[in-house]
Structure formats: C-alpha cells, structure tokens
Amino acid sequence: MTAQLTETGDGHPGPEVAGAVPRGLPDDIAAVLRRPPVTAPVTDPDADAATRADDRGHVFHSWSAQSRIDPVPVAGGLGVRFFDDAGRSYLDFGSQLVNLNLGHGHPDLVAAIKTQADRLATIQPSFASDVRGTLARLIVERAGAGFSHVFFTNGGTEANEHALRMARLHTGRHKVLSTYRSYHGATAGSITLTGEPRRWGSEPGIPGVVHFSGPYPYRSPFHATSPEQETERALAHLSDVVTFEGPHTVAAIVLETVVGTNGVLVPPPGYLEGVRELCDRWGILLVADEVMVGFGRLGSWFGIQRFGATPDLITFAKGVNSGYVPLGGVVIPPAVVETFAERAYPGGLTYSGHPLACAAGVASIGVIERDDVLGHVRRLETEVFAPELTALADRHPVVGEVRGLGAFWAIELVRDRETRTPLVPFNAAGADLAPMLEIGAACRARGVWPFLAGNRIHVAPPLISTADEIREGLAAIDAALSEADAKL
Incomplete structure (x- = not known):
C-alpha cells in the first residue's frame, strides 16, 4: 500500500492509505507510478518501448560509450530472479553489482x-x-x-x-x-x-x-x-x-x-x-x-x-x-x-x-x-560452490583457475592452460572482448545473468540462493563454456 495525497478538511494535504497514485498528475507521470509490482514474467511491449525511449533519450550511463549500449528494461524482481518487460526471467548470478545480498523484493526490507x-x-x-x-x-x-x-x-x-x-x-x-x-x-x-x-x-x-x-x-x-x-x-x-x-x-x-x-x-x-x-x-x-x-x-x-x-x-x-x-x-x-x-x-x-x-x-x-544467512553461505561454500566449480574446471580446458570464498567466486578463462594466456587481453575492448561477450550472451539465453569482468566470470548470487538455484546458474555457465571450448 502507498500513501495517496488527498485534501483534508483544513485545506492541507493529508495521507490516505490507497493503492492509487496521487490525484491530478499528468498522464505520463501517473502511468509510471501506476505500474503494479512485477513478481513474475509479464510481457508489456508498451512499457518496454517507453522505458527504452526515455532511457536512450535522456539517461547518461556510467562506464559506457553512450551510442553503443541498449540497456534491458527491467520490470521487477523477486528473490534470486528479475524480469524484463519482454517477459523474460533471469537468475541474478551477480547480485546486480554484488550488492543484492538478500535478493529482490525481500518482504522484510x-x-x-x-x-x-x-x-x-x-x-x-x-x-x-x-x-x-x-x-x-x-x-x-x-x-x-x-x-x-x-x-x-x-x-x-x-x-x-x-x-x-x-x-x-x-x-x-x-x-x-x-x-x-x-x-x-x-x-x-x-x-x-x-x-x-x-x-x-x-x-x-x-x-x-x-x-x-x-x-x-x-x-x-x-x-x-x-x-x-x-x-x-x-x-x-x-x-x-x-x-x-x-x-x-x-x-x-x-x-x-x-x-x-x-x-x-x-x-x-x-x-x-x-x-x-x-x-x-x-x-x-x-x-x-x-x-x-x-x-x-x-x-x-x-x-x-x-x-x-x-x-x-x-x-x-x-x-x-x-x-x-x-x-x-x-x-x-x-x-x-x-x-x-x-x-x-x-x-x-x-x-x-x-x-x-x-x-x-x-x-x-x-x-x-x-535466517542464519552466514551459516547458509558457509555451507554453500563447502557443499556446492567449491565442489561444483572444481568439477566445472576439470571439464573445460578454457578454465584456468577457480577461486573464492563464501558466495564470492571467480572462474578465470584462458586460451591455453599451460601458458595461462588470458581468454581476452588485459583491459580488452572492441573485437578483443568478443569471446567474453559470447559467453555472456550464451548464459543469458539460458536465463542466467552473469557478472563478467576481464577474462573472468564472477559467481556472486544472492546469499539467499538455494543449492538448486546455484546449480541452475552453474549449469548455464557449464553449457556456455562448452561452446567456448569448441571454438578454442
């Protein structure tokens, strides 16, 4: 429920508990404030187009060449997943920017x-x-x-x-x-x-x-x-x-x-x-x-x-x-x-x-x-992250090393395990970055949004993730790495 501003008897605005937006707002403003919570995939082409238009027309993005980006409009999220306006759901395997420790839409927060x-x-x-x-x-x-x-x-x-x-x-x-x-x-x-x-x-x-x-x-x-x-x-x-x-x-x-x-x-x-x-x-x-x-x-x-x-x-x-x-x-x-x-x-x-x-x-x-989140993370480290990532590294020649603690891991990718030549050069850009971009696209096509940095996939899901959800994310990375192995 949100607070709607209405007029009280003495002429001053007062709170009224309601699900509506404040009265008398211009239509374009009211339309944004009126959108209901999105806790499951919903296709909304109009919202997708409007968000893209406003973003590309007016938002100046950090760390980006402005003409080379096309940000995905995000409609909502719940737990370890978020949803775009095109009806797609993504497992948030980077906790956004390694900050969403308790996941999307946590009711207590x-x-x-x-x-x-x-x-x-x-x-x-x-x-x-x-x-x-x-x-x-x-x-x-x-x-x-x-x-x-x-x-x-x-x-x-x-x-x-x-x-x-x-x-x-x-x-x-x-x-x-x-x-x-x-x-x-x-x-x-x-x-x-x-x-x-x-x-x-x-x-x-x-x-x-x-x-x-x-x-x-x-x-x-x-x-x-x-x-x-x-x-x-x-x-x-x-x-x-x-x-x-x-x-x-x-x-x-x-x-x-x-x-x-x-x-x-x-x-x-x-x-x-x-x-x-x-x-x-x-x-x-x-x-x-x-x-x-x-x-x-x-x-x-x-x-x-x-x-x-x-x-x-x-x-x-x-x-x-x-x-x-x-x-x-x-x-x-x-x-x-x-x-x-x-x-x-x-x-x-x-x-x-x-x-x-x-x-x-x-x-x-x-x-x-x-919820004993700290204990949960320590158990995930020893029972899921460490063994699953070690097994993943053993399967893929493109993996040079896996390392991490808790719910914070990196998969370092190489062109050659013996020489440890990185899959992409230090500070890669443009065509040099293509192999990592392809891996990211392969993960997203399987419903997992990865965190990529340099020649690495960083694994940092929300701390509330279950073992099955982590295995789901690692399975998508596993498949993406198989494609990278084949190209190498």
Whole structure:
C-alpha cells in the first residue's frame, strides 16, 4: 500500500492509505507510478518501448560509450530472479553489482522502508535518529572489539573518501597506498586509490596516492611458486614501497579484503596478517575496503573476520541493506574518534544515515541473523560452490583457475592452460572482448545473468540462493563454456 495525497478538511494535504497514485498528475507521470509490482514474467511491449525511449533519450550511463549500449528494461524482481518487460526471467548470478545480498523484493526490507517512510521519511544528519543510532550500534557490535562508531555515507566510494580523509587527519601524514588490481570507487579520491584502468580517464588524480602490487598466486607478479612464497615476496615488495616512500609520510594502506571486480583474489595465508604487522611497525592505518564482501558475502559479518588481521577502519556499503536505499559508511575505532573530540571533523553529507536506508539496514541485519544467512553461505561454500566449480574446471580446458570464498567466486578463462594466456587481453575492448561477450550472451539465453569482468566470470548470487538455484546458474555457465571450448 502507498500513501495517496488527498485534501483534508483544513485545506492541507493529508495521507490516505490507497493503492492509487496521487490525484491530478499528468498522464505520463501517473502511468509510471501506476505500474503494479512485477513478481513474475509479464510481457508489456508498451512499457518496454517507453522505458527504452526515455532511457536512450535522456539517461547518461556510467562506464559506457553512450551510442553503443541498449540497456534491458527491467520490470521487477523477486528473490534470486528479475524480469524484463519482454517477459523474460533471469537468475541474478551477480547480485546486480554484488550488492543484492538478500535478493529482490525481500518482504522484510520492503516493509521496513514503508514503515519508516510513514513515520519519518527523512531528517538531516545533525539530528539523532533512532534507526540511524540502532544501525550504528548493530554494525559496531558485529565488527568486533576495537570499534565504537560509524560514519554513514551514501555508498562505497564516499566511504573510501572519508576513510582516506580520516586517516590523513588522524596521522598527520598525506600518502595513502593501494594496489594496482583494485577498485575503490569513482569520486576524486577513491578513483585515484583505484589501481585498475578505470582510473586512467580521471587522471591526474589527488596527490599522495601510491600503488603497489598485491598478491595474485595464479599470475604472480613476484614469480612465486607457492602461496607461502607469494605472501613472503608480496610483503617484501610492500615493505620496500613503504621504505622508499618514507614510512613517516604514509597515513594508510587501503586493501580490498578480497579483491572484487579485479579478480576475486583471496589473499594467500599470512598476507593480511603481515600487512597488519607492517602497519603497526610504522604507525600506518590499515583500511579494509569491505564494500563488496561485507555483511555475509564470505559467510561472516565482515570478510576480514575470515582472516587473522584486524583493520583500523572498515568501509562498507552494498550488502548492508542490499542496495534497497543507497547506504555506506566507515566503521571507526575509539582512537580515531578521539582525534575529533575537540575539533570538528571536516566532512559530511546531506543524506548521511538516511532513515529509509538505515531502516532497511536494521531489517537486513535482523534477517541475516534470524535466517542464519552466514551459516547458509558457509555451507554453500563447502557443499556446492567449491565442489561444483572444481568439477566445472576439470571439464573445460578454457578454465584456468577457480577461486573464492563464501558466495564470492571467480572462474578465470584462458586460451591455453599451460601458458595461462588470458581468454581476452588485459583491459580488452572492441573485437578483443568478443569471446567474453559470447559467453555472456550464451548464459543469458539460458536465463542466467552473469557478472563478467576481464577474462573472468564472477559467481556472486544472492546469499539467499538455494543449492538448486546455484546449480541452475552453474549449469548455464557449464553449457556456455562448452561452446567456448569448441571454438578454442
């Protein structure tokens, strides 16, 4: 049910519970607001055509050459599937952008947003809000010992921006280190932190950011022959970078706990612990970017909890409320909070801790605990993902390696297993990208929407997926890879 604005006896608009749209709106506006929820495939050519026309005529899309795209109009979704206006259903095997942890149309999240909207739709961040304070407490409690506060943002890129700012102000230093194979966001600071090619178009970036090579055992930049050797050499390299940059100038090292878009790179044993020791040695803050892997993606509240290191700051977004309303933030320890006890923190956002977003976050944490989502993910890891993906790799010469944790995996594709030549070149575009585009099309033709990145298929379905739904998605990938094998 939605609130319809009607006229009350005193001439002021008042709420009326109704399923209709507000009265007196122009027809084209009312038509969009009048569309009913779509929880199963429905063919609606008129809606498809209207959405395409408005999108192509007026929406400027991110990371895209505008004349070369034709976005699919999405009508609705439920659980692990979403539906287009042409009547097709897709298994959402990438959780949209690895954020839809609890799936589409989750009734408890939707109800929380509706209830909060009826009570208090928005309030500026200088006031206290019960749902904002509750969510901050719940997050701190689940982050573990050593954390006390949360600074809320609208998403992951802003979370990393503010972590960078906090680290610099807390330490009085200006340099920040991050890896080449990383993505931290698209605003000025976070895109400079980003190491991958999406950074190039925004250069020159902010001063003081230095990149280094992180561990990647399958394609070791250190010519290591074992995970242990990869850890040892990667830490030696990082130590050299810090030494050459001057430890007294380095405020923070920012790492994705498990590298996301750039490969689902699980750190080898001892690496994160070694980075922690290095930071402690030189008074550097360790920032864990948990935008993708926080809130259950790895089967723990925060991905870092699956390793033996504790960061100084944790950034989050995406899974905190499955993206139902934009939300992100920084989890902060008392020492950093104390830095701003008597001087103002120089940063803020109009929508910091938006009540609708926080209500969805509170509900999300409740659902994850009530339904044992963390345990479910850990069981899926050992009983479904690991064995099924290992078997898939054994069947297909095009698969070089599978790797991952929890509900976060990558299938790395190669032209030759011996040479490990990638199926498509680094930063491929145009015709070079064709093999991956064909694999994506083959998956979608079988009703599965994959997440493709570089020469990899990333497997990151909603955390509520059943074993059968995961096997359904892997079966579509299996068939697509058979076609790729034949072409090679």
